[in-house]
Amino acid sequence: MKTIHILFLLFFIPFIPIVHGDFDGNIAEFPITFVTIGGIPIDDDLIAPFTDIENITSQFGIEVSFTELIAYSIGMVVYGIFIWNFYRFIARREMIPLGLKKYQTDGKKATSIIAYVFKYIIVFPLVVLVWFIVYSTFLFFMAPDIPKEHVFLIVISLVVTVRISAYYKEDLAKDFAKLIPFALLGIFLTSNIFFTPDDIIDRAYGFIPFLGNIVGFVIYAIIVEAILRVLFLVKRKLLPVAEEKLEDQIEDQIDEKIKVHVEKIEAKQENLEKKIVEETDEIEKKIEKETDEIEKKIEKENSSNKEENKK
Structure with a gap:
C-alpha cells in the first residue's frame, strides 16, 4: 500500500496545473506549459498535435482524418x-435447408412440386439478389477503377462459380x-484508394442506375441453378450417391x-439348455435312486417288524 501511495503522489498529483501568479478562476485558460508530469513541465508544442483527435493521423503521414480512418475500419469489419x-x-x-423433405417424401406430388417451387423459384432468387446487391456494393466502392458493368460481371461470375x-x-x-472476396479486400488495402464522403455520394449516384440490370443477372443465376439441380437429380437416379453407399455399407x-452376436447367443442358449437337461436328468436319477433306497429300507423294516410280531 505504501508503494501505491508513493506512485500516486509522484505521477498523479503533478498533473494538477501549477499556477505562478494570479488565478482568475477559469481553469480552461490555464496554459499547457504549466502542466507537469513527475514535476517536469510539458511544453504545449509537444502535446498539441496529439490533443487534436481529428487530425491525429497526420502525425503518421496519412492524409486521412481520424473519422475517415474509423469509417474505413468499420467498413472492413462489416x-x-x-x-x-x-x-x-x-x-x-x-x-436453403427449409426442412421440406417431410413434405417431398409424403407421396403427394402436388406437395413436392409446391415445395420445390417455393424453394428454387422464390427463396433462391431472393438469396442471390441479397448476395448480389451487397457484394456488388462492396466491390463497387473497393475497386473504383473497374467499370461498373464489369463489377456486376465479376459478382455474377463469382456466384455462378x-x-x-x-x-x-x-x-x-x-x-x-x-x-x-478476401483477396479483393487485400488488393484494396494495399492500393492507394481512400474515399471522402463526397466520393462515396458520387459513387452511390453512379451505382443506382445499374441496379435495373440485376434482374437479368438473377434470372441467369436461376437458370444455372435449375440446370445444376436437374443434372444432380438425374445423377442421383442413375448412380448411387456416395452417402447412400456408405449407409448401405454401415447397415x-x-x-x-x-447376426454374429445372435449366433453366439443362440449357441450359448443351446449349450445352456443342454446343460440344464443333463443336470435335470442327473437330479431325477439321484431322486429315483434315493427313492428306491428309501422304499427298500422301508420294506426291510416292515419285514423285520412282521417277523418280530410272529415270534
Missing part, C-alpha cells in the same frame, strides 16, 4: 462479417466464396455384427 457468415451459406449444395462448385465439392465452393456391417 465486409468481413458479411463474407464470413454468407460464404458458408452460399457454398452449400442444399443452400460457387454454385457450380457446390454441386461438385462443397469444400471447393467454400474456398471460392471465401478466398476471392451391412451392423447386420453382420448383429
Whole structure:
C-alpha cells in the first residue's frame, strides 16, 4: 500500500496545473506549459498535435482524418462479417435447408412440386439478389477503377462459380466464396484508394442506375441453378450417391455384427439348455435312486417288524 501511495503522489498529483501568479478562476485558460508530469513541465508544442483527435493521423503521414480512418475500419469489419457468415451459406449444395423433405417424401406430388417451387423459384432468387446487391456494393466502392458493368460481371461470375462448385465439392465452393472476396479486400488495402464522403455520394449516384440490370443477372443465376439441380437429380437416379453407399455399407456391417452376436447367443442358449437337461436328468436319477433306497429300507423294516410280531 505504501508503494501505491508513493506512485500516486509522484505521477498523479503533478498533473494538477501549477499556477505562478494570479488565478482568475477559469481553469480552461490555464496554459499547457504549466502542466507537469513527475514535476517536469510539458511544453504545449509537444502535446498539441496529439490533443487534436481529428487530425491525429497526420502525425503518421496519412492524409486521412481520424473519422475517415474509423469509417474505413468499420467498413472492413462489416465486409468481413458479411463474407464470413454468407460464404458458408452460399457454398452449400442444399443452400436453403427449409426442412421440406417431410413434405417431398409424403407421396403427394402436388406437395413436392409446391415445395420445390417455393424453394428454387422464390427463396433462391431472393438469396442471390441479397448476395448480389451487397457484394456488388462492396466491390463497387473497393475497386473504383473497374467499370461498373464489369463489377456486376465479376459478382455474377463469382456466384455462378460457387454454385457450380457446390454441386461438385462443397469444400471447393467454400474456398471460392471465401478466398476471392478476401483477396479483393487485400488488393484494396494495399492500393492507394481512400474515399471522402463526397466520393462515396458520387459513387452511390453512379451505382443506382445499374441496379435495373440485376434482374437479368438473377434470372441467369436461376437458370444455372435449375440446370445444376436437374443434372444432380438425374445423377442421383442413375448412380448411387456416395452417402447412400456408405449407409448401405454401415447397415451391412451392423447386420453382420448383429447376426454374429445372435449366433453366439443362440449357441450359448443351446449349450445352456443342454446343460440344464443333463443336470435335470442327473437330479431325477439321484431322486429315483434315493427313492428306491428309501422304499427298500422301508420294506426291510416292515419285514423285520412282521417277523418280530410272529415270534
